Amino acid sequence: MEGEKRRVVIIGGGVAGSLLAKSIQFNSNLTLIDEKEYFEIPWARWRAMVDPSFGERSVINHRDYLSNGRIVASSAIDITETEDLTAEGRLIPYDYLIIAIGHIDSVPKTRTEMLNQYQKEQNVEEDGRVFPVSNSSSTIIDCLMSEANRTGGAYSLSSVVQTGKIVRMASANGGKFLLGIRKQTTSPLEYLEAEYLLIASGNNSQGFSLASQLGHSIIDSVPSLFTFKTVRIHS
Numbered sequence: 001m002e003g004e005k006r007r008v009v010i011i012g013g014g015v016a017g018s019l020l021a022k023s024i025q026f027n028s029n030l031t032l033i034d035e036k037e038y039f040e041i042p043w044a045r046w047r048a049m050v051d052p053s054f055g056e057r058s059v060i061n062h063r064d065y066l067s068n069g070r071i072v073a074s075s076a077i078d079i080t081e082t083e084d085l086t087a088e089g090r091l092i093p094y095d096y097l098i099i100a101i102g103h104i105d106s107v108p109k110t111r112t113e114m115l116n117q118y119q120k121e122q123n124v125e126e127d128g129r130v131f132p133v134s135n136s137s138s139t140i141i142d143c144l145m146s147e148a149n150r151t152g153g154a155y156s157l158s159s160v161v162q163t164g165k166i167v168r169m170a171s172a173n174g175g176k177f178l179l180g181i182r183k184q185t186t187s188p189l190e191y192l193e194a195e196y197l198l199i200a201s202g203n204n205s206q207g208f209s210l211a212s213q214l215g216h217s218i219i220d221s222v223p224s225l226f227t228f229k230t231v232r233i234h235s
């Protein structure tokens with residue numbers, strides 16, 4: 001074995017597996033087994049969803065950083081003390097085995113398919129503004145509500161959803177917020193207490209009035225119905 005490079009098999013081409021593979025590729029007889037043909041920076045995913053060009057930089061073919069190793073785009077389904085078995089029935093012998101299979105995620109197998117998926121997931125206007133494919137802003141609320149209901153427990157919003165009502169007054173006392181809400185002008189005020197308050201009433205003057213009641217100073221807003229264009233600086 002002396003002089004020969006050790007056979008290292010890494011299962012999983014995520015953050016841990018890919019970084020290790022890149023680091024040891026010239027000092028080992030390396031095989032990287034990953035279900036997909038690319039490495040994706042997981043925390044860049046949200047940005048890539050709204051800015052598909054970002055995916056071009058955060059989804060990287062394994063081959064682009066691994067010039068000196070074997071890449072097997074398959075699932076490892078079994079291991080023995082000396083070999084790894086892939087879904088296609090291929091046996092890969094090893095001296096050292098690293099299991100870096102992280103979290104389970106259902107994603108396309110190739111980089112091109114992944115980038116196409118990002119392209120499909122939104123409607124990008126010519127000036128770069130991004131909208132839901134439905135072209136309806138209520139989709140975003142539906143999405144947030146469905147996610148809140150799905151996660152349940154501490155993150156559930158469903159128990160405090162009050163639709164068709166207007167917040168008439170707001171006060172803060174002892175670290176808590178107290179809101180007075182009513183359905184119509186003639187309805188009696190109902191009270192709602194909360195530890196946190198987010199006013200998201202846009203340019204509606206009622207939102208400004210509530211913020212004033214809570215002690216904020218309001219500076220008159222000015223219209224800004226134009227789009228900002230910035231030049232991205234690649235580092």
Ligand SMILES: Cc1cc2nc3c(=O)[nH]c(=O)nc-3n(C[C@H](O)[C@H](O)[C@H](O)COP(=O)(O)OP(=O)(O)OC[C@H]3O[C@@H](n4cnc5c(N)ncnc54)[C@H](O)[C@@H]3O)c2cc1C
Nearest residue numbers: 012013014015016017033034035042043075076101102103
């Ligand atoms: C959307 C998102 C945002 C995140 N944001 C942050 C952040 O801001 N900061 C932070 O520190 N962490 C963040 N994380 C967590 C971070 O990405 C993980 O901790 C990290 O990816 C774990 O790395 P890993 O290599 O162990 O596993 P993973 O990155 O999950 O990689 C596992 C790899 O194994 C492959 N695989 C799985 N099973 C098999 C099999 N049987 N055969 C072959 N291949 C297999 C998978 O295809 C995958 O490529 C985020 C995660 C997500 C999903």
